[in-house]
Amino acid sequence: MTDLFEPIDATDARLALGATGLLGEFNTAGVLTSADVHVAAALGRLGRESDERVLLAVALAVRAVRGGSVCVDLATVADPPDLPWPETAAWTRVVAASPLVAAGLVRWDHDLLYLDRYHEQETQVVDDLLSRAASSPDHDPDLMRASLERVVAAMKAAAVARGLPEPSYGEQVAACLAAAGQWTTVLTGGPGTGKTTAVASLLVGLLDQHPGGLRIALAAPTGKAAARLQQAVHQEAEAFEEGDRARLAGVTASTLHRLLRPDPGNSTRFRHHRGNRLPHDVVVVDESSMVSLTQMARLLEAVRPDARLVLVGDPHQLSSVEAGAVLSDVVRGFEGRADSPVAALESTHRFGPDIRALAEALRTGDADTALAVLAARHEAVEWVDEPDPASRIRTTALDAALAVRDAAERGDVAGALAALDRHRLLCAHRDGPFGVRHWNRRIEHWLTAETGDPLFERAYVGRPLLVTANDHQLGVYNGDSGVVVLTPTGPRAVIAASEGPRDLAPSRLGDVETMHAMTIHKSQGSQADVVTVLLPDEDSRLLSRELFYTAVTRARSQVRVVGSEAAIRAAIGRRAQRASGLARRLATAGSPTEEGVPPSRA
Numbered sequence: 300m301t302d303l304f305e306p307i308d309a310t311d312a313r314l315a316l317g318a319t320g321l322l323g324e325f326n327t328a329g330v331l332t333s334a335d336v337h338v339a340a341a342l343g344r345l346g347r348e349s350d351e352r353v354l355l356a357v358a359l360a361v362r363a364v365r366g367g368s369v370c371v372d373l374a375t376v377a378d379p380p381d382l383p384w385p386e387t388a389a390w391t392r393v394v395a396a397s398p399l400v401a402a403g404l405v406r407w408d409h410d411l412l413y414l415d416r417y418h419e420q421e422t423q424v425v426d427d428l429l430s431r432a433a434s435s436p437d438h439d440p441d442l443m444r445a446s447l448e449r450v451v452a453a454m455k456a457a458a459v460a461r462g463l464p465e466p467s468y469g470e471q472v473a474a475c476l477a478a479a480g481q482w483t484t485v486l487t488g489g490p491g492t493g494k495t496t497a498v499a500s501l502l503v504g505l506l507d508q509h510p511g512g513l514r515i516a517l518a519a520p521t522g523k524a525a526a527r528l529q530q531a532v533h534q535e536a537e538a539f540e541e542g543d544r545a546r547l548a549g550v551t552a553s554t555l556h557r558l559l560r561p562d563p564g565n566s567t568r569f570r571h572h573r574g575n576r577l578p579h580d581v582v583v584v585d586e587s588s589m590v591s592l593t594q595m596a597r598l599l600e601a602v603r604p605d606a607r608l609v610l611v612g613d614p615h616q617l618s619s620v621e622a623g624a625v626l627s628d629v630v631r632g633f634e635g636r637a638d639s640p641v642a643a644l645e646s647t648h649r650f651g652p653d654i655r656a657l658a659e660a661l662r663t664g665d666a667d668t669a670l671a672v673l674a675a676r677h678e679a680v681e682w683v684d685e686p687d688p689a690s691r692i693r694t695t696a697l698d699a700a701l702a703v704r705d706a707a708e709r710g711d712v713a714g715a716l717a718a719l720d721r722h723r724l725l726c727a728h729r730d731g732p733f734g735v736r737h738w739n740r741r742i743e744h745w746l747t748a749e750t751g752d753p754l755f756e757r758a759y760v761g762r763p764l765l766v767t768a769n770d771h772q773l774g775v776y777n778g779d780s781g782v783v784v785l786t787p788t789g790p791r792a793v794i795a796a797s798e799g800p801r802d803l804a805p806s807r808l809g810d811v812e813t814m815h816a817m818t819i820h821k822s823q824g825s826q827a828d829v830v831t832v833l834l835p836d837e838d839s840r841l842l843s844r845e846l847f848y849t850a851v852t853r854a855r856s857q858v859r860v861v862g863s864e865a866a867i868r869a870a871i872g873r874r875a876q877r878a879s880g881l882a883r884r885l886a887t888a889g890s891p892t893e894e895g896v897p898p899s900r901a
């Protein structure tokens with residue numbers, strides 16, 4: 300869903316000067332921005348199209364990408380309804396017959412309108428997935444079974460030694476056996492369903508298959524998620540036999556961006572591509588729900604056709620910040636297909652029963668059960684439904700901020716970074732009374748009142764940091780977190796990068812924000828012991844089931860939901876819809892032919 304805007308006055312920069320007719324009307328109503336209008340008008344001039352219904356459709360396709368969609372579906376786009384939307388049948392007819400479509404400036408396909416670039420990426424992703432599914436790697440299933448038996452026996456023994464009941468790894472073994480026999484595997488599951496455990500077990504099994512060695516790459520869309528993946532794989536391997544543990548010890552993770560090697564001269568291209576593939580034999584990408592269509596296209600063209608690709612993620616989470624909802628589209632698109640690469644893990648092993656019950660109710664859209672879990676006053680799930688929740692938020696947020704500050708004052712880098720993950724205040728919005736900016740300021744005021752530290756200091760000791768842009772030179776990436784720590788040479792910004800902490804002069808960091816509070820979108824791929832989810836009013840257009848589910852599942856041991864029953868119901872009742880043709884394209888593509896080339900590519 301794309302936000303509407305309300306023009307402030309006639310000089311508002313979002314209003315397109317001179318826009319008339321339908322484009323002008325939709326611009327004034329806050330549906331289209333001036334950029335949408337200008338791109339549509341420019342394409343119209345280029346392709347000699349003057350039908351304002353077509354130009355409106357093109358402007359909506361531009362807007363769609365801004366809102367995370369890959370294309371626009373003219374049959375469902377009419378929101379808000381009180382605008383002069385063209386009648387659907389006639390509209391689709393004029394768009395399909397437009398000279399813009401004939402010239403390839405925009406694409407009309409599967410009754411959806413695309414900007415050319417996204418159409419190309421979507422068809423490429425479908426073609427690459429299908430051609431990878433059309434053949435399978437040679438492997439020895441008996442050896443794979445034996446490897447997994449060894450790993451499972453070691454993990455069971457480790458659990459029993461810790462006084463835990465003997466676990467069962469049936470789902471994970473089945474997923475690994477399937478993954479051994481296919482070039483692409485999509486390993487799905489909610490938080491704590493044992494995805495990382497399965498990945499570590501799979502890697503051991505694949506190493507047994509290739510005694511000569513395997514080049515393995517672990518990657519994730521953000522630095523934080525990459526660091527977590529690497530740490531989690533090694534942690535899970537602790538339970539393995541010494542030889543297996545040693546073989547995984549050198550496996551490291553990086554951001555997806557770094558893996559593909561950015562091309563300094565071209566911000567949308569990488570050094571690894573179809574003509575210069577990645578050298579790795581196995582590529583594992585965690586948090587795949589955050590991978591945009593563009594990134595997925597780049598990844599699929601860079602992975603060798605004879606390398607295994609394992610996409611790991613939770614399709615019920617929010618999608619990527621940029622356009623696309625690739626993971627959930629791929630899962631839906633392969634549903635029922637014989638060549639489906641999806642292996643799903645269903646049982647949760649991490650949460651206590653209360654967070655699990657809440658997450659499950661959110662995942663399935665069951666508002667009554669979610670409210671019942673929230674109202675039951677469990678220790679692990681708390682509900683704050685008060686007009687001014689500040690006093691309830693203050694204690695937890697301030698304690699966590701003080702713990703970070705105390706460790707930072709002592710120069711204890713590891714302690715300060717660890718304290719960052721004790722509590723996270725998550726907001727849907729950036730601005731306004733429910734937004735990140737407001738709550739960051741508020742927590743800083745509380746901190747100042749408690750410590751007497753000056754408020755105006757930008758790099759105050761204990762300031763939690765969130766990196767908001769990739770900086771290859773500094774080796775810090777969008778989504779990395781860190782903290783300002785006192786050192787003998789003064790305050791230093793220490794960022795938890797995927798290769799370990801990076802120590803920088805605070806002034807060198809350009810794109811950083813304070814992270815006492817953060818948006819739910821930015822929290823993807825990270826976790827905290829205690830999570831406070833601050834829901835906005837029920838009429839917020841950002842509220843969605845995926846947003847709420849993503850926020851709740853960031854919590855390791857306790858979650859507190861701040862919001863009214865109406866806001867909770869509104870969030871659960873609304874889906875974060877993203878228009879894309881990926882699922883439909885996969886579902887309707889022919890099955891692989893015997894030669895291994897799917898008909899859509901032939």
Ligand SMILES: Nc1ncnc2c1ncn2[C@@H]1O[C@H](COP(=O)(O)OP(=O)(O)OP(=O)(O)O)[C@@H](O)[C@H]1O
Nearest residue numbers: 466467468489490491492493494495496497648649
């Ligand atoms: N089959 C199992 N039985 C019991 N415990 C398990 C099983 N599989 C994994 N675990 C344990 O459950 C916890 C979560 O597992 P893991 O980290 O592999 O899940 P995940 O799906 O990768 O989680 P997330 O996506 O939230 O990071 C770990 O402590 C792990 O050791």
